[in-house]
Amino acid sequence: MSESIQNLSKYDPFADTGEDSELSVEGYIHIRVQQRNGRKTLTTLQGLPADLDQKRLLKAFKKDFACNGNIVEDEEMGHVIQLQGDQRIKIQTFLITEGIATKDKIKIHGF
Amino acid sequence: MPKDDPEVAAAFAGDKKKKKKSKAPKDEAPEEASPAAPPAETAVDEDTAALFEDLKKKKKSKKSSAAAAAAAGDNDEAPAAAAAPAPAEVPEAADDAGAVDEETAAVFAGAKKKKKSKAAAAAAPVDDEPPAPAAAPAPVAAEPEAPAAAADDADMFAGLKKKKKSKKAFVADDEAAEPEPEAEPEADAGATAAPAGDDDAAAMFSDLKKKKSKKVTIEGLDGSAADGAEGAEGAESFDAAMGDKKKKKKKKADMAAFEALLKDDEGGDGALGEAGDADGAAAGGEGPAGETWHGSNRDYTYQELLGRVFKIIRENNPDRVHGGPTKYSIVAPQILRESSKKTVFANLVDFCRRMRRTPDHLIQFLFAELGTSGSIDGNQRLIIKGKFQQKQIENVLKRYIVEYVTCKTCKSAETVLVKENRLFFLQCESCGSSRSVSAIKTGFVAQTGRRSAQRAAAGQ
Numbered sequence: 265m266s267e268s269i270q271n272l273s274k275y276d277p278f279a280d281t282g283e284d285s286e287l288s289v290e291g292y293i294h295i296r297v298q299q300r301n302g303r304k305t306l307t308t309l310q311g312l313p314a315d316l317d318q319k320r321l322l323k324a325f326k327k328d329f330a331c332n333g334n335i336v337e338d339e340e341m342g343h344v345i346q347l348q349g350d351q352r353i354k355i356q357t358f359l360i361t362e363g364i365a366t367k368d369k370i371k372i373h374g375f
Numbered sequence: 376m377p378k379d380d381p382e383v384a385a386a387f388a389g390d391k392k393k394k395k396k397s398k399a400p401k402d403e404a405p406e407e408a409s410p411a412a413p414p415a416e417t418a419v420d421e422d423t424a425a426l427f428e429d430l431k432k433k434k435k436s437k438k439s440s441a442a443a444a445a446a447a448g449d450n451d452e453a454p455a456a457a458a459a460p461a462p463a464e465v466p467e468a469a470d471d472a473g474a475v476d477e478e479t480a481a482v483f484a485g486a487k488k489k490k491k492s493k494a495a496a497a498a499a500p501v502d503d504e505p506p507a508p509a510a511a512p513a514p515v516a517a518e519p520e521a522p523a524a525a526a527d528d529a530d531m532f533a534g535l536k537k538k539k540k541s542k543k544a545f546v547a548d549d550e551a552a553e554p555e556p557e558a559e560p561e562a563d564a565g566a567t568a569a570p571a572g573d574d575d576a577a578a579m580f581s582d583l584k585k586k587k588s589k590k591v592t593i594e595g596l597d598g599s600a601a602d603g604a605e606g607a608e609g610a611e612s613f614d615a616a617m618g619d620k621k622k623k624k625k626k627k628a629d630m631a632a633f634e635a636l637l638k639d640d641e642g643g644d645g646a647l648g649e650a651g652d653a654d655g656a657a658a659g660g661e662g663p664a665g666e667t668w669h670g671s672n673r674d675y676t677y678q679e680l681l682g683r684v685f686k687i688i689r690e691n692n693p694d695r696v697h698g699g700p701t702k703y704s705i706v707a708p709q710i711l712r713e714s715s716k717k718t719v720f721a722n723l724v725d726f727c728r729r730m731r732r733t734p735d736h737l738i739q740f741l742f743a744e745l746g747t748s749g750s751i752d753g754n755q756r757l758i759i760k761g762k763f764q765q766k767q768i769e770n771v772l773k774r775y776i777v778e779y780v781t782c783k784t785c786k787s788a789e790t791v792l793v794k795e796n797r798l799f800f801l802q803c804e805s806c807g808s809s810r811s812v813s814a815i816k817t818g819f820v821a822q823t824g825r826r827s828a829q830r831a832a833a834g835q
Contacts, residue, residue: 294818294819296746296818296819297746298746298747298820298821298823299745299746299747299761299762299763300823301823303762308818308819308821310818310819336819336821338819340819341818341819344819344821346821373743373744373746373818374744374745374746374771375744375745375763375767375768375770375771
C-alpha cells in the first residue's frame with residue numbers, strides 16, 4: 265500500500281512538463297483570419313483532429329466555399345489549412361454540420 | 376461600448392420609476408383603504424427593472440382585454456355581457472382565501488384607472504360618477520381574461536390566479552403612477568390597447584406596448600409637464616376614456632351586490648373584513664409579507680415566488696437597489712490611420728487604465744487576435760500593422776473584455792489579473808471569485824508578405 269503511494273509520488277501527472285502543449289491538450293479548433301494586401305484576407309484553420317484526412321477536407325472546403333487553399337506544415341502547429349478570403353463563419357458551420365466539431369470547441373479569432 | 380447604453384438607460388429609467396413608486400404608496404396609504412397598501416408594497420419590493428417590465432407587460436395585456444370587453448359590451452348591450460363574467464368572480468373568490476384582497480385591489484385599480492383617464496382626457500364629459508361605481512370596471516374588465524387564460528391553459532385556476540396576481544401588481548403600479556405625470560403614459564398604453572384588444576393576440580401586442588409605454592414613461596420622467604403630455608396624447612387618451620365610460624355604464628347596470636361590496640371596500644379598511652366574510656373566504660388571507668398564498672391552500676404562482684425572492688434580496692442588500700451590477704463605462708477606442716498600411720490605437724493607455732490591465736497584456740492579445748505585429752510610438756500610441764477599422768478593433772476589445780476583464784460569476788468589471796505559477800487568474804473584487812484564464816497564445820501566422828522580404832529579415 266505504502267509502496268503504491270510512493271509510486272504515486274514519483275510521477276505527478278499534473279506536474280509542469282515544461283513544454284507548452286496546451287494547444288493539443290485543449291482540443292480547440294482555432295479559426296483565424298489574417299490581413300493580406302489590400303482588402304484581401306486569409307483564413308487559417310488549426311487544431312483539427314489528427315485522424316481527419318486534411319486533404320479531403322481541404323478539397324471539400326475549396327469546393328464549398330469556392331476559394332483556393334492549401335495545407336501548410338508548421339513545426340509547432342502541425343497541419344494548418346489555409347484558405348483565401350474570410351471563410352471563418354463558413355468553416356464553422358461546415359464543421360458543425362459535418363459533425364467534426366461542436367461549437368464550443370471552435371474558437372474564432374480575428375477582427 | 377455603445378451596445379450597453381440602452382441597457383444602462385433602461386436600468387436607470389427603472390430606478391427612477393422605482394423611486395417614484397416607493398414614494399407613492401407611502402403617500403397613498405393613509406387615504407386609501409389599507410388593504411390596498413400591502414399589495415402595493417410587495418409590488419414595489421418586487422420590482423427590479425426586469426420584473427417591472429414583466430408586470431407592466433401583463434398589465435398592458437390585461438388592459439387590452441379590458442378594452443376588448445368594452446367593445447364587446449357595447450355591441451351586445453352591456454348588462455348581459457358584463458354580468459356573465461362577473462359572477463364567475465364570486466365563486467372564484469370563495470375558493471381563494473386571498474381573493475378578497477385581490478378583488479379590492481382590482482377595485483382600486485379600476486378607480487385609479489378611471490381617475491387617470493379622467494386626468495388624461497380632461498375633455499371627457501360624463502365623469503360625474505362617484506368613485507365606487509367607477510371602480511367596478513376593473514373586475515369586470517379583468518374577468519374576460521379568465522376565459523382567455525383558460526383557453527390558453529387547460530388549467531383555468533392557474534390562469535385566474537396568474538391574472539389576479541398581475542392585477543395586484545397593476546394596482547401597485549397605478550398607485551405609484553397616480554400622483555405623477557406617469558398617468559398619461561399609462562392611459563396612453565390603455566388607448567393603444569383599445570384597438571389591439573379587438574383581436575385576441577394580446578400577447579403579440581403586449582410586447583409592442585411594453586416598448587411604447589416604456590418610452591413614454593421615460594419621456595414623462597424627463598420632466599415634460601403633465602399638460603404637455605396630455606396635449607400630445609390627447610387623442611389616444613380620449614379613446615381610452617371612451618372605453619372606460621362604456622365599461623362604467625355597463626357595470627353600473629349589472630350586479631348591485633357586487634357594487635355594494637366595492638363601495639364598502641372604497642369606504643374603509645373594515646369593509647375588507649366584511650367583504651371577506653360575505654364571500655365566505657378567510658379574511659386577511661394576505662400574509663404580512665404580501666404572500667397572497669399565505670393561509671390559503673392554493674398553489675403559489677411563479678410571479679409571486681419571483682416577487683418574494685426579489686423582496687428578500689432587496690431586504691438583505693439595501694445597497695444594491697439597482698437590482699444588478701453597476702455598469703461601468705469604457706471609452707471608445709480611437710482608431711486612426713497612420714499610413715495606408717498602418718493603424719494607430721491612440722488611447723490605448725487610457726483604455727488599459729480603465730480596465731486596470733497592463734497595456735502589454737492587451738497589446739499581446741490584440742496582436743495575437745489580429746495576426747499582426749506593431750509597436751508603441753513616442754506618445755504611447757499603439758501602431759498596428761495592417762488596415763483596421765474602429766469597428767473591427769472594438770470587436771476584438773469586446774472579446775478581450777469578456778475573456779479577461781469581466782467576472783464570469785457576477786459580471787462585474789472590478790477584477791484584477793494576477794499571475795501565479797505561470798497561470799493567470801482573474802480575481803473579482805466585488806464577489807471575490809477567482810478563475811483561471813488562458814494565457815494569450817499566438818497561433819499560426821501565415822506568411823503574407825513577400826518571400827524575399829521574409830528571407831531578408833531572417834538573414835539579418
